[in-house]
Amino acid sequence: MISDIVYAELSSVLEGRLTRSKSELDQHGLSETWFPLTPPEAVAYPESTEEVVALMKLCHAHEIPVTGFGAGTSLEGQTLAVQGGIVVDFSRMNRVLRINDADMDAVVQPGITREALNVELRATGLMFPVDPGANASLGGMAMTRASGTTAVKYGTMKENVIGLEVVLADGTVIHTGSRARKSAAGYDLTSLFVGSEGTLGLITEMTVQLHGQPEAISAAVCSFDEIGPAVEAVIATIQVGLPMARIEFLDAASVDAVNRYSGANFPLKPHLFVEFHGSEGAVAEQVEMFGEIIHDFGGSDFEWASKAEDRNALWTMRHHAYWACLALKTGSKAVVTDICVPISKLADAVEQTRADIAASPLDGPILGHVGDGNFHAILLVDPDNETEIKEAKRLAHLMAERALALGGTITGEHGIGMGKKGLMAEEHGDGWAVMGQIKAAMDPKNILNPGKLVP
Template identity: 60%
Template structure:
C-alpha cells in the first residue's frame, strides 16, 4: 500500500473535497518557527466525526500517514506532515455544541479556537481559562497539552478537559471520560490522549471546564534591576500562597522587543506582569501583599490598573511576545523553545540561560509563565549560516540538559513534536519502551502523525 493508492481511494470517497492544489498544500506545510516547510500530499476538510472515521479507515487500510491540523500555531512541528500523507484540517468543525451553565462545562468541536469560545460565552458570566497566547484551536490545545499565562491559577489543558470523542487509528469512534468532575472508572484514556500530539487518536469533540468571570480584576507591571530579583519575587509570592491569576517574567531583551514591535516605552530592565482575580477586597489584599514582597527585592515603577481596556492592552502586548522577539532578528527564521523547572530552581535556570545566549553570541529573549516554573527563549536563526545553526542548537540542547539536571522537563507546554524527540530517553529513561508499546497497540500501522513525540520501528528516518 502507498500514499498514492490511499489518495485514489479517498478521491473516490470524497471527490473534490480532497484538495491537492499547490496553494493549499503549501499553506498546510508552513510553521511559525525554523522547521523546514513540508507540504502534505493532500488536505481534507471534514464536516463531522463520521467523515473523520471513514477517512481514517481508508488511510489505515493503505498505511497512509494522517495528521490533524487546527490553527497551525504549534511550535515543535506537531502539525507538519513530515512523512507526507493527508492533513485533516478541522476549520469546518468549529462549533460550540452545548454550554451547561450549571455544570460549568462546554462541549465543543476541535476546530473552535479559544477566543471564539470565549466570545460565545461572553453573556453567560463564564469563560474558558487556558490562554497560551496564540488563538489556538481547542483540539490542538488538548493534543499538545497547552498551558499559558493563567495556568498558575486555573491549570493547564490537563486540568480543564473532562471528556473526548476520538477517532482511533482503525476508524473506531470512542468516548473517553464523562461530564462528571471525577471518576475512578477504568484506565484514564482522556489524560493519555491529552499531550499525545495526534499520535494515538484524532480528537473530534471535547468537554471542557468553564470558570466564572471574576468580580474584580487588577493588573500591574513592575521592574527590577536583575532577573534574579524578579524571579525571587515570583518564588516568594508562590511560596507565600498568594493566589496569582497571572505572573509573567520578561527579561531586558524581551522588553526591548516589545518596545520595538508594540511601540511601548518600558525601561529595558527585567519586568513582571501580574494579575489578580477575585472579590474587590481580595484583589486589593493580594495586590498589597504582592507589592510588599516585590518591594523586598527593590521593585520599582509599579503601574496598577483595574480598567478593562488597559488590562487588555497589557496582555495583548504580552501575547505578541513571539513576534516581538522575532522583530529583534530581522530576516531570520525563529526558534521558540521552552523548559519547566521546580520553582526553587527557576532563578538558576533563567540566569544560566541568559549567560549561555550571551556566550554563544545569540539574541535571545526570555519570557515565561514563571508562576509554575515555565519559561520560553526566543532565538533568531539564519538557516543559511551553518555556524549560527550550530550555536543555536548548542543553546537549545544546553537549555534542555539544564532543565533535566535541575529536576525539570524539556518542555512545559510547547510539546515534543520532532524538535525534542532526542531528549525523550534522557527525560523518561526506561519508560520510553512502554510509551512505544502504547503507540504500537493503538496505532499498529503508525499512520497517526508519524515521526512525532517518540520514534517507532516503522518511522521513516
C-alpha cells in the first residue's frame, strides 16, 4: 500500500504527473481479453529517462511494485498490476529522437506507436515493418517480442530491435547493443530484455532497424474448400522459398465474423490473405508462381488489390478480425491463445485444433500469421461464466501441449504474462528456473512486474 507521504514524494519527482484518479486507474487495469479489472494504486506519466530513474529509485527504496504500460494491447495480462503499486505509462515518451537514413535505423522513445513512427518515416523512403495488428507502442512490442503479419519477410521485434536504453530496478541506467550490424562483444543483453515483459527493467530508448519501402505491392485473397489444402499451400509456398511479405489464414468462422463486422462478402470458406513486396518485375513473378501453387491445392482465383486504398481496406478487415470475432457473441470476452509450430507440422496443428473446438460448446474462430507457423484461436466466453472460462483454458492447454509435442512453442507472439505462466516449466524445464535466477539477480526485491513470466 502506497502511503500518502510516499505518494507525495513520488508525485514530486514527476511534477504532479502521478494520479489516483479512479477513471485512470480503471483504464490501466483493463485487459484486451478475459482477465478481470485489476487497477493499480497509482499511474505515473514520465517524460524523460531522468524521471524514470528518480521514480525507480524511490520505488526500489520503498519496495513498491512497478508495471510498465505502453498502449495496453497485450493479451496475456502483461500490463495488469496484480500486486498493486504503480503503473508507469510511457505515452508521453513518444518522440523520434533520430533517424539515420544512411544506416537505415532510428532512435525512438518507447511510447511511440508503430503507425506514428511510419508517418515520421514517409519522406525518407524507409519504414518500420513489424505489424502486430494493433497500433501498439514500440516499447510494449519489444517487451513482448511482438511480431505479426509481416514477420515472414521482415522478422519480429527480436530481429528489428538493435539497441536499448534500460532503467533497472534500482534506477541504474544501462545501454545495450550498438548501431553496428553485428557484434561479438559478450552477452547479448538486447535480446535478454526483448521479450522480458517488463520483469527486468523499463525501456526508455530504443534503436530499431528500418527497411526500404517497396517499389511495388500487391495483395490478394483466395479461398479453399477445406482447411487442410489452404495450410498445405502455405507450407509449399514457404518450402519453395517464395518471398511473401504477408500470408494470413482465416478459417470459415473468422471469415463469417469479418463479413458481418466489415460488410464484406467473402465465401464462407477458409481463406488466405497474401501480400507481395518488391520491384514491379519481382512482384509479377511472385504472383505468377504463387498462383500456380494455389491452383495445385484447389484454391480459388485471386481477388487482387493493387491500389493502396484497396490494400488498406483488405488489411483493415484482417486487423479488425479480433473485434469481429468478439461481435459474434454479444457481451463476450475472449481467451485468445496462440501457438507456433514448425512449418511442416502446421496443417496437423490447425486441423486438430479445429476438431477440438468443434467438439467443445464454445465458439472459437482460428486465424494466424501462418507463414511462420503461428496461429491463434479466439475462444469466446461469457466473462461471468466460470464453466466457459475453464473450458477455454482447457482448449488453450491442449493447443499448447500439441505445439510442444510437434516441436513448437506455447506462444509465438502473445507472450506469457499470467495467462501461460503455468506452461513455462513444460516448455523450458530447468531453463525456466534459470530465468528466475536472472530475475532474482537483477531485481532482488521483485518490484518489476511481479507475478508474471518467471517462477
